[in-house]
Amino acid sequence: xxxxxxxxxxxxxxxxxxxxxxxxxxxxxxxxxxxxxxxxxxxxxxxxxxxxxxxxxxxxxxxxxxxxxxxxxxxxxxxxxxxxxxxxxxxxxxxxxxxxxxxxxxxxxxxxxxxxxxxxxxxxxxxxxxxxxxxxxxxxxxxxxxxxxxxxxxxxxxxxxxxxxxxxxxxxxxxxxxxxxxxxxxxxxxxxxxxxxxxxxxxxxxxxxxxxxxxxxxxxxxxxxxxxxxxxxxxxxxxxxxxxxxxxxxxxxxxxxxxxxxxxxxxxxxxxxxxxxxxxxxxxxxxxxxxxxxxxxxxxxxxxxxxxxxxxxxxxxxxxxxxxxxxxxxxxxxxx
Numbered sequence: 001x002x003x004x005x006x007x008x009x010x011x012x013x014x015x016x017x018x019x020x021x022x023x024x025x026x027x028x029x030x031x032x033x034x035x036x037x038x039x040x041x042x043x044x045x046x047x048x049x050x051x052x053x054x055x056x057x058x059x060x061x062x063x064x065x066x067x068x069x070x071x072x073x074x075x076x077x078x079x080x081x082x083x084x085x086x087x088x089x090x091x092x093x094x095x096x097x098x099x100x101x102x103x104x105x106x107x108x109x110x111x112x113x114x115x116x117x118x119x120x121x122x123x124x125x126x127x128x129x130x131x132x133x134x135x136x137x138x139x140x141x142x143x144x145x146x147x148x149x150x151x152x153x154x155x156x157x158x159x160x161x162x163x164x165x166x167x168x169x170x171x172x173x174x175x176x177x178x179x180x181x182x183x184x185x186x187x188x189x190x191x192x193x194x195x196x197x198x199x200x201x202x203x204x205x206x207x208x209x210x211x212x213x214x215x216x217x218x219x220x221x222x223x224x225x226x227x228x229x230x231x232x233x234x235x236x237x238x239x240x241x242x243x244x245x246x247x248x249x250x251x252x253x254x255x256x257x258x259x260x261x262x263x264x265x266x267x268x269x270x271x272x273x274x275x276x277x278x279x280x281x282x283x284x285x286x287x288x289x290x291x292x293x294x295x296x297x298x299x300x301x302x303x304x305x306x307x308x309x310x311x312x313x314x315x316x317x318x319x320x321x322x323x324x325x326x327x328x329x330x331x332x333x334x335x336x
Contacts, residue, residue, distance in 0.1 A: 045268030048260050049276045055257030057283030060135060061291055062250045064126040070243055071235040072124040073228060075250065078239075079119065080224035082251025090218045099215040104207050108216065111203040112223025118196035119224075125189030131288035132296040135281055136175055136304035137190040142311045143168045144198030152202050164313040171306025174299055213262070278308045 066075050090099040102108055125134045143165045149155040176187045204216065239247065264273060281304055288294040296304075 040267070042268035042272050045264045045266070045273050046276050048264035048267070049273050050279060052257045052260040052264060053277065053280035053283050055253045055260065057280050057287055059250050059254040059257060060122075060126070060284050061131055061287040062246050062253065063123050064131050064134075064288075065291060066243060066246050066250070067123060067127040070237055070239060070247075072120055072127065073231050073235045074237060074239065075123050075247060076116065076120045076224070077228040077232045078244070078247030079251045079254060080116070080221060080228055082248055083255050084221040084225045086251075086255050087218045087221045090214050091222075097214065099212060099218050102215055102219065103210050105219075107203055107207055108211070108219035109223050111200055111207070111216065112220040113227060114196045114199040114203065115220050116224040116227055118193045118200060120228075121189045121193035121196060125186050125193065128184055128186035129190070130294045130296065130300070131292065132281065132285040132294065132304075133175055133187070133300050134190045135284045136300060136307060137172055137187065138194045138197075139278070139281070139304075139307050139311060140168055140172055140191065141194040141197045141201070142314045144195050145201055146314060148198055148202045153205060158317075161314060161317050164310045164317070167313075168307050168310030171303040171310065173303075174306060175303030177299060275312060278311070281308070 063075055063079075089095045089097045092098060093100075122134065122138055125137075146157055146161055146165050150157055172191065207216065261277075285294075285296050288296075
């Protein structure tokens with residue numbers, strides 16, 4: 001799955017400093033690796049978000065294209081191999097980017113497994129669903145984050161955010177139309193993919209105070225490659241050079257797209273950039289038309305509008321909640 005950038009960055013962007021090395025009193029403390037400072041350049045952030053949707057949409061469409069010849073497990077394996085190769089400098093002890101030191105190994109591996117599940121389920125859905133329908137449905141991850149935050153983060157969720165969640169779920173039902181001839185059982189794949197992505201985001205938030213983002217990315221790539229390498233022999237088709245080429249395109253486009261998202265949120269707040277992240281739906285719809293001849297029906301467009309409006313309102317309430325908490329940290333979190 002290629003997740004909604006606004007939600008990912010909202011939970012992922014907390015600045016983190018790695019602990020100093022105090023093993024030897026005779027040595028100066030090791031330099032802390034800090035998250036890059038943020039600057040207020042919203043236009044630059046918007047431009048980067050729009051650019052990221054092109055790469056992320058390309059990754060999704062290419063995944064659907066390859067699903068006609070390769071199993072989902074093999075497509076995901078190629079994608080994660082490329083991801084891991086990009087992260088190799090962070091795995092080498094002699095490298096200045098070395099990032100395998102972690103205080104939350106178990107949680108890092110579980111996060112990587114959840115990320116893998118999200119990608120694998122989304123690719124599986126693409127084999128049977130129109131690209132616009134699958135992508136629109138997968139954008140319900142903010143709704144799952146709302147619910148999971150209550151369970152794992154003890155957050156309070158007010159009536160208005162629950163109403164926004166209900167509106168988003170209505171959008172999903174409009175797209176899927178259960179009980180009609182238009183419903184396909186594969187529609188559950190992008191929904192489960194969104195759930196896995198929401199779990200990924202919640203675990204990211206849990207670790208945000210003690211783990212650097214490059215450490216998290218490195219372990220995600222390792223977990224994905226290890227798990228898929230165990231599965232791919234049971235569902236493998238010998239790929240052609242054509243398949244390998246497009247598999248590499250998927251890995252490069254998805255990794256580059258997510259990296260651009262990280263850069264974008266250094267220049268603007270989620271409340272400003274969130275509306276532009278949903279242009280990914282437009283990108284995949286246009287590419288789906290030219291590559292597969294797919295035209296989203298009216299139900300998909302209407303349902304997507306419900307999901308987008310729900311996601312935007314959820315991001316707005318998060319901004320309000322954060323601003324209120326910044327005024328006085330002593331007060332309990334307000335109803336959002």
